[in-house]
Amino acid sequence: MADRIVFVASSQPDAPPVNMMVLGTVNGVATLVVPASRIGDLAVNTFHIANNAVTVPLGASLSSDWVIPSSSGEYTLLNAGYIDTGGAPLFVLFNCACQTVGDSMFSSDFTIRVKVNGTVVAQAIATAAPSVYLQIPVSVSRYVPSPGGGPLNVVVTVQGSGNGGSFTAFANQRGGTSMLVIGTKK
Numbered sequence: 440m441a442d443r444i445v446f447v448a449s450s451q452p453d454a455p456p457v458n459m460m461v462l463g464t465v466n467g468v469a470t471l472v473v474p475a476s477r478i479g480d481l482a483v484n485t486f487h488i489a490n491n492a493v494t495v496p497l498g499a500s501l502s503s504d505w506v507i508p509s510s511s512g513e514y515t516l517l518n519a520g521y522i523d524t525g526g527a528p529l530f531v532l533f534n535c536a537c538q539t540v541g542d543s544m545f546s547s548d549f550t551i552r553v554k555v556n557g558t559v560v561a562q563a564i565a566t567a568a569p570s571v572y573l574q575i576p577v578s579v580s581r582y583v584p585s586p587g588g589g590p591l592n593v594v595v596t597v598q599g600s601g602n603g604g605s606f607t608a609f610a611n612q613r614g615g616t617s618m619l620v621i622g623t624k625k
Contacts, residue, residue: 497522497593500617501610507549507597508605514552514596517608517616521590524622529555529583533595535616536576536609539565548600553579555586555593565606582623593620 445456463472499518507515518533531553539549553561561581579595595618597606608616 496622497620498617500615501608503610504612505608505610505616506605507599507608514598516594516596517551518595518618519593520618520620521592522620522622523590524586526586526588528623529586529591529593530621530623531555531560531579531581531583531593532619533561533579533617534576535578536612537565537616538607538609539575539605549606550598550600551577551579552596552598553581553593554596555583555591557592593618 444459446459447454447456459473460471461474462469463474464470465472497520499520501517505515505517517535522529533551533553535551549565551563551565552559560583561579563577563579565575565577597608599606610616
């Protein structure tokens with residue numbers, strides 16, 4: 440009758456046997472744990488960790504420059520994607536290398552919004568003076584403590600004020616335009 444199970448790495452059959460689990464502490468409670476040295480690099484997929492304790496981040500970037508006229512008055516999609524955090528908090532970071540151009544007579548405002556499942560969680564405004572080309576970086580970040588459960592639809596849009604002018608979001612110039620969404624641990 441056996442009173443323990445020990446393991447030897449298949450690549451080192453002459454190595455001394457080791458226990459698969461050792462005594463450790465989890466959330467202040469003594470228990471058996473599998474030490475990191477027993478798990479090969481990336482051998483455990485994050486989908487197999489309980490309750491989405493680790494979330495695969497969502498990344499999106501523009502593949503080509505987008506020019507949005509101020510006169511459109513509609514929100515134009517810049518980046519979007521889905522992430523499932525299992526109800527855990529969410530962190531959204533959006534960076535845009537952009538250029539705003541004002542109308543010959545009026546300044547133009549461009550509103551950039553970040554939405555999670557249709558709710559605006561952050562916004563920024565880029566303003567262009569009359570007849571001025573302004574190259575600016577726009578960065579919007581937001582911690583969302585209670586985003587809800589299930590797949591979350593994260594969307595970044597831009598809207599012009601209707602006074603003329605245009606907004607260009609660059610794909611590759613000056614750092615490009617990208618979105619990073621990360622689910623945080625509970």
